[in-house]
Amino acid sequence: MTNSVKQQSGKRTNYRWFVALLFFIIYTIAAADRANLGVALPFIRKDFDMTNAEAGGLVSLFLIAYALIQLPSAWLLSKFGVRKVFPISMILTSIATGLTGTVNSLFALKMCRLTLGLAEGPLPIGVTTTINNWFPSKEKGTASGIFLSAVKFGPVVTPILGAVIISIWGWKEVFIFFAVPGIILSAFWYMLVQNKPSESRFTNQQEVDYIAENENGGNQAKGVTASVEMPLLDKIIRVKEVEQLNTNKDIFKSWNIIGCSLGYCFQLGISSLLLAWIPTYLLVVKNFSIIGMGIVAAAPWVGAVVGNLFGGFLSDRILGRRRKPGMMISSIATAGMMFVLINAPAEPTIFGLLLFLTGVLLNIGFSAYMVYPMSFTAKDKFPTANAIVNMGGQLGGAATPFIAGLLLDSYGWNSVFTFMSIISCLTFIIVLTIAEPLKTVAKK
Secondary structure, three states: OOOHHHHOOOOOOOHHHHHHHHHHHHHHHHHHHHHHHHHHHHHHHHHOOOOHHHHHHHHHHHHHHHHHOHHHHHHHHHHHOHHHHHHHHHHHHHHHHHHHOOOOOHHHHHHHHHHHHHHHOHHHHHHHHHHHHHOOHHHHHHHHHHHHHHHHHHHHHHHHHHHHHHHHOOHHHHHHHHOHHHHHHHHHHHHHOOOOHHHOOOOOHHHHHHHHOOOOHHHHHHOOOOOOOOHHHHHHOOEEEEEOEOOHHHHHHOHHHHHHHHHHHHHHHHHHHHHHHHHHHHHHOOOOOHHHHHHHHOHHHHHHHHHHHHHHHHHHHHOOOOOHHHHHHHHHHHHHHHHHHHOOOOOHHHHHHHHHHHHHHHHOOHHHHHHHHHHHEOHHHHHHHHHHHHHHHHHHHHHHHHHHHHHHHHOOHHHHHHHHHHHHHHHHHHHHHOOEEEEEEOOO
């Protein structure tokens, strides 16, 4: 595509960072649309009687639908492109959110949560596909950190705004309030972001060439070597040559993809459990006020924003595009933090700081899960690889709130924190078994 901007010479444009800002804002709204149920749940249960397991199941309905729609979403995005599918998905997400605020029965509430999961499903693959198309290899981790910080920034905003809205109006108004911004932002995405930087009127040829430098098939076949020598670390994390995955069959057979998906399953499961149950824990166990709950419940997600941004910078710049160390640091540190939280005092400042630290440590490795398949998967097949990783994560996210409800009904809160510690240790073991693909070779 030739346009006036591309014909100009001179300094390279940096429009890709505006694209990053836009998907950060949009996904913050999308993340808030899913997070608002956790804030409203204690008040919903006053209108609709349910056990802890049933409440956890309500949270899981969204994530089950969200997980199952990942592979169909990959097909839609591959066929029609991010520019068309992404804004439609966001509009449907906003409609489903608004309808949640109109329900008068538990069945209707469940249907709205299922619809929300189906509507929102294409969004994460749309963002990661955009990152894969719009950023060179050395910036993919940072861009993924920005995306995942949006996933966690939504829950920063939600408890605070949700608590205020509930205090003034009620829980239904929370969903109506959050439905509006996504519709407006969808129009901005359609007008301002093309599927590829070469198609955008806002990028010049220098930026297109800069992005393409490490992304074409020839460079992938040759591989991308680390910019920093770390022989001992490379031995621990199993750095090796990995064959490029060029077909869906290759992707489904790859233990590296499956192992990455399983690790993400457990880690996102912990994040989902905290999102669903921490507001209730603060109100029921720690006896915080509604406003106090809103402020402290935001702490882990403030930490998550910091953790995601730092994790992306860590893997791109400090660790020379190594992805596994961040995953390993997150899993083992999170396991330890669960036992700290069990014994934490009910003082809001101290508990808030501990939740903040938990958010930082849990999320240092999250961007690595998103970036990991990019280096050894052909670009046109990346949506499928990403769908498998994200589907595993969302299935974990769907299971853990329900499992937590079962544990609460039978054993209490200590068992919930112990459960999170155990699955975080399992993550560490699984991540050890996958390769660190710093160099990709053509499939023989």
